[in-house]
Amino acid sequence: MQLRNDFATHISELNNPIERPYTTSIDKSLLESTEDIEHLNKEIHDVNPDYLTFLPAYFWVFYFVIGWVYFSSHFFVATFIGDIFYKDMFEGGMSLGGIFYFRVFFLVALFIVACTPLILLLYQFIRKYPIRTQYYFLKQQQKIAYYYRPLWKFRQPYELKVVDYKDVIPDLHQDPYNRAYTPLNLYVADPETGDITHHLKLEDYRVNPRVQWAFIRTYMESPANDLPIDSQFCEAYPVDTSKSLFACADIIYRKSGILPSNHSGGDQIMVFIIGSIIALGNLFQANHYQCTKRAILHPDVQKLLTWDGQDNPYPIQPITDEAKLAFEGRNWEVNVRWVCIILINIGLFVWAVVAYNS
Template structure:
């Protein structure tokens, strides 16, 4: 009976695409930690790291923004070009008028609803991403879970043993660029997957990502390639300022410094004025992430006293603290101006096509 159970487990695991080495099963390939570009990316994605826990910023998919932009602007252009001809160049007979009204209503829905949903999300701040906390001292992983596309179902706190993780690289046919790291836990009796952790970061080699996680969980602080020039701390709760959260992307790419002092603001202003909606959505992603560390059951697992961090990481500056509290006027004014420019450009485009 025991052999049958193990064979079922092995069969299920063999169905995974590319299983990597399990925790503590072999030596960590230190050569993977020399991939400069990937390590630099992971350093920028770290939200916090200390002797007790490590977490990365939740991933964000830019195609959401472009999809919304495509629906919104394509519907608007279609309306201005074709329906505009009916309104302004043709005599409005009764049937044509009725057709125009119906067409306008059908175009209003796809063109305006996405924007209304975005504004609603900015106000309500529904969580649609989660952070995974790698608890080094406890050798556990804590996170919130909710089934995909079940937006109205509440998140459930999950705490799993790190040693039970089964890492896998999942590839999509004809799309080798999308190779995320997947972390599974399977029931050793039935082989059924009980937990599926998806860091979702497709900007880095998943093997490097896994080697980075293993080095933190299984090795000494000196073995982890942390560059304080890129790796910076973020507040545990970043929910008070959408603008400060939206600044994260500029600081990760080196356009802004980490002090929120205003330097580099002109470059940021030019870029964000064009892509204001996308960057605000990304800030909303950081702002609304479900953070297990705030849960009492996770807090009691954390033992670090906040002193003598062996991992070199930039601290949160007083300017950054003010920014995340929504009290840094340089950050607030910069984003208000960027949004005003973006709205002005859209208004100009609308009037020029009228």
């Protein structure tokens, strides 16, 4: 209850506050959870003496399924309604000119409604605009930097926020409609009023939030040797500076162990089978990786950094020559594979449409 009494009002609304930075010793037994630690190693974007970043959690499967259902249901419903109107027009004796103009109007309306989400998605692939927030834990300065923009102000640019790590209050946030959903949330409150001034949503439901918080605390409060980093899982992927959407899409399969990290071209069959079914979802997630902004490029954050990029005490697996070519868009094995996967995916969709209307 002490944590709930630290501030006056709104901080008491937190569901389940846990230990704050430097208040208690870190429970190292939490870091022995092999599955959770492997997951965190795979999600790390950068780890070095001065800053740690995770690739933000992203429910790409949810959005992909919603998009697929939208396209399919809209197309089939529109086709069904169009067949009815088309039949009624002939039976009603409408002129050929009227039928022609109606068909043109119907096709234009169908294209605008059905293809607008796809056009926006393709525009996102080109524009590479960030969708999710990424958080940067600055060890040397004991701060957390992140970009923030209210969800409803999507036209507003992201604003840089920097908070003191020692002021963070971690909380296991439970969704009232799903008691099993407990991601780690970090709050900062005004000590005078108790008003919450910052809310950092790590939102990774695939890992024990207490393990995630112990991992973050170990990085921020302990020597490098205490952080359970395994180079077998944690690799130096330049995803946000990559010129290749296909190379970023490969990250999905490398994390699952389906593809080797050196881009040697092995295990292609499984990628073809899975990717050919959900190619759009893979590319959507790849775009998410590719457009994740690096807050360290902001001048105000650069001033906080001291590391020169050399002598990293954390065991990060360096990127291979094949991977460099892939991220530069010059690895023909990666490019040809994904072009074929996309063509197969389009072929399957066309086949489904033709089979439905035959």
